[in-house]
Amino acid sequence: MKHLLTLSVLAGSTCLGLAAMTGSAAAAGPTCDGGPIQIGAVSTVTGVVDFSDAPKAAAAVFEQLNAAGGINGCKVEYTIADDKGDPQVAAQSARDLIDNKGVVVMAGGASLLDCAVNAATYDRSGVLAVQGVGVDALCFNAPSVSPVNVGPFTLTTAMLDYATKDLKDEKVCAFFLILGGTQEAYTGAIRAWEQMNGKQVHLMDLTLPAQGDLTPYVIKARDAGCDAVLTNQVEPGVVQWVNTADAQKVEGIDWLFLAPGYTEGVAKALAASKQPIYVGTEWEPYTEASSPANADWIATMDKAGLAKTAFSQGGYLAAKVVSDVIAGIDGPVTREAVTAALKAGKPMKYDIAGSAYVFGDAPKHASMQATKVMQLQDGVWTVKTPDWFVLPAAN
Numbered sequence: 001m002k003h004l005l006t007l008s009v010l011a012g013s014t015c016l017g018l019a020a021m022t023g024s025a026a027a028a029g030p031t032c033d034g035g036p037i038q039i040g041a042v043s044t045v046t047g048v049v050d051f052s053d054a055p056k057a058a059a060a061v062f063e064q065l066n067a068a069g070g071i072n073g074c075k076v077e078y079t080i081a082d083d084k085g086d087p088q089v090a091a092q093s094a095r096d097l098i099d100n101k102g103v104v105v106m107a108g109g110a111s112l113l114d115c116a117v118n119a120a121t122y123d124r125s126g127v128l129a130v131q132g133v134g135v136d137a138l139c140f141n142a143p144s145v146s147p148v149n150v151g152p153f154t155l156t157t158a159m160l161d162y163a164t165k166d167l168k169d170e171k172v173c174a175f176f177l178i179l180g181g182t183q184e185a186y187t188g189a190i191r192a193w194e195q196m197n198g199k200q201v202h203l204m205d206l207t208l209p210a211q212g213d214l215t216p217y218v219i220k221a222r223d224a225g226c227d228a229v230l231t232n233q234v235e236p237g238v239v240q241w242v243n244t245a246d247a248q249k250v251e252g253i254d255w256l257f258l259a260p261g262y263t264e265g266v267a268k269a270l271a272a273s274k275q276p277i278y279v280g281t282e283w284e285p286y287t288e289a290s291s292p293a294n295a296d297w298i299a300t301m302d303k304a305g306l307a308k309t310a311f312s313q314g315g316y317l318a319a320k321v322v323s324d325v326i327a328g329i330d331g332p333v334t335r336e337a338v339t340a341a342l343k344a345g346k347p348m349k350y351d352i353a354g355s356a357y358v359f360g361d362a363p364k365h366a367s368m369q370a371t372k373v374m375q376l377q378d379g380v381w382t383v384k385t386p387d388w389f390v391l392p393a394a395n
Helices: 053-067 087-101 114-125 152-165 183-197 215-223 235-247 264-269 292-304 310-327 335-343
Strands: 004-006 037-043 076-082 105-107 172-175 203-205 228-231 254-257 277-280 373-377 380-383
Touching (some): 037 053, 037 114, 053 310, 076 087, 087 114, 105 310, 105 335, 152 172, 152 183, 152 228, 172 183, 172 215, 203 215, 215 235, 228 235, 235 254, 235 264, 310 335
Parallel strands (some): 037 076, 037 105, 228 254, 254 277
Antiparallel strands (some): 004 076, 277 373
């Protein structure tokens, strides 16, 4: 299948196995007598978007792990399947990884539609997915998938909470671009904020267009008296929204955006704007090169010659989670063993993230509940919350 990309992360064709055993006593730890551990990811690599930074970063983690001898001597073979943003290709890719490659787990994927198309398949097959970047709503609402990122829905709640708690905004408004089945998830995020704060959203608009003139929406926010406005646009829409606010000479509104707005492209394009622009991150801010929390991720990306992006942080973290889970298995590394270990629900803390990662045995998963808020000032992203901004428990 041409959309399958098996990366060369396997050093040698057989697993090294455990250290030599004497008598009937075996050393504790994972074993792989059947060959290398098969791990896969369904990701959107070609098509309308390129999310390949995430699985490429996961591949780099496994490649460097293999170079160091593997997991207790067991090597990893990691396969990235490109779903091309096509539901049929996504379904075929998942079946090929499960049935033909015999993957024990999915790790590091980032896709427009993998969760929506394949979550039920993963569940039926007993395969769990540690998503590098959960994109669609089902990534956070399925028993078989648990992303390592905060996700757009939890981040919506967090950014509104930040506007209320830290920026002291009273009239909080939200404009959403609704794709697929995301309307319920975004309205649920608003309701969660309302429950936490005992407030009501001042204005919510679910008609934001994917393309077109944003002037009517910016004017609507201004005329409604919004103190803060959150939108879920990606990079081009963020730039267009702020440029429209500048063109309309709008003042006195805090503009809040989600993680896709946190890019160098946005910073460069809006360097001259004096609008108050805030974005939420999903991990330690990737532009903070001196942060100790980013040190291992940066070293891993540099060694592999990969771009240091927020998406690559997700792939890196997903691979770390899966590697650590496998390292804790005593005995053969099978699909059943990895699934059982993830469902055991042991919290896993990493400096690069503000929450402990938990898979667990639950109907849905959203363990990552912390963000760091960045403000764009004179073309430079600056950290507004040196400590993690963590969502409070709902009342």
